[in-house]
Amino acid sequence: MIRTRFAPSPTGPLHIGGLRTALFNFLYAKQANGEFFLRIEDTDKERSKKEWEGEIFTNFEKLGIKWDNIPERQSERGEIYKAYLEKMLEEGTAYYCFATKEELNKEREELMKLGKAPVHQGKYRNLGLEEALKKIEKGERAVIRFKCPRNKEIVFNDLIRGEIKIHTDDIGDFVIAKDLNNPLYNFTCIIDDFEMKITHIVRGEEHIPNTPKQILIGEALNLSIPTYAHLSLILGKDKKKLSKREGSTAVSDYLKQGYLEEAIINFIAFLGWNPGTEKEIYTMEELIKDFSIKQISKSPAIFNIDKLDWINGMYIRKMDIDELTQRCLPFLEQKEGIDNKKVVEAYKDRLKKLSQLIELTDYIYEDELKYDKDLLIWKDAPKEEIKDCLNKATDIIQNLDNLNKDLIQEELSKEAQKAPSIGSFMWPLRVALSGKKASASSAEIIEIIGKENSIKRIKQAINSLN
């Protein structure tokens, strides 16, 4: 059975890139009827916070990414790591290192100068466990390093990139734990992937250099090694790694702006993946069905908000009006006599994201409109003509016995035919009702705000022209 995992460290809000990694793991597992696990990598005690853990969980829930385990927390698995660490120390695949930071820095600089990889050569790799323990007893500080095999080529087959080879001499003896109780990422990662019986690891490209390290540790411990797939990075518009500079990187911010969950998932799925067909709108179920790791692209993808806007608009227009109204509620004012469903109906074709509703619909809820009276003037139509049109519109509205936007439109159109031009009738009316250059149509507004209010607004407009 296929089992994947997403292993975030709870040091900040869920990131767009993290979401994509999680989604791909989820899709890959679900497609094969496998399991998707969550693991909290909180070995960095200073930076890890419980609140971020919660943030990650709730966002996944909202977005429809479900996990199949009780999330493991690395901070609670100290005994497991300790046992493996002791085993490595005893077997000599890891050793205590007493090198100071100064020594290490100097070594780094010198290697760089020689044009070599600045990796630790292992001054203490042959000291022996007993000797090391004596030094520690005397109070010397030590970290635990992996004794990296020399002159060996590590090869793994990446599902996305094919064969990747890395020479162990470019890796060196890296630190796997600060001490027995404080293991570090590359160590805990491979241990947990093994313990959790993870079969496939889909993660960001930045982990490619970590992969041979993890494989090496796994081999030293005789663990089975999972299959890897490394995703390209998501870049910002400036082609740099996606950063807060342009827009947000936090998933929750997009949710707050009124991007629909379905649209976000659809958009994120297409960042670096496509079905190979022309179908672009995908539900989660369809994604699970059609997802294929072979269709993942190797080059980085740029986060293009325009495309997100477009997809989001598609979802907004497609959505059932009652459900959409529910979702729009946070962005709409509440007012006696105003049916929000009608407001949403009038605006669903005009939205890219729900938060736009706030500015777009403010005039509906205001008691008195404030706008430049010149806006009422259609082209160079004389004031008297405009007043005349507005008066005629008032009569029509007054005589309306059914406030249905289609019927209203019909009546207004009839009258507009008689006007000097359709625009000279319709434009001032709409401005009188909305106070805006762009808005819903007059008929829609009248239906929403009602007879009284409509007439009141038109009267006001006429007065302002006097």
Added chain:
RNA sequence: GGCCCUAUCGUCUAAUGGUUAGGACAUCAGGUUUUCAACCUGGCAAUCGGGGUUCGACUCCCCGUGGGGUCGCCA
């Protein structure tokens, strides 16, 4: 600097040796419309460079160049 990954329209990408290099977003033009959208029609726009291999290369190989990642007692 070492190592690794990567390279098709502005952007996301399709085409796994033979296509007028396709689609979508964005953009532009037109239509529709009282406005703004939505919608419909159409246009602009790409194989990083140089060598090979081949009858034939976006596709395979090599060398450059560009971009990215990484080289933590972070993950």
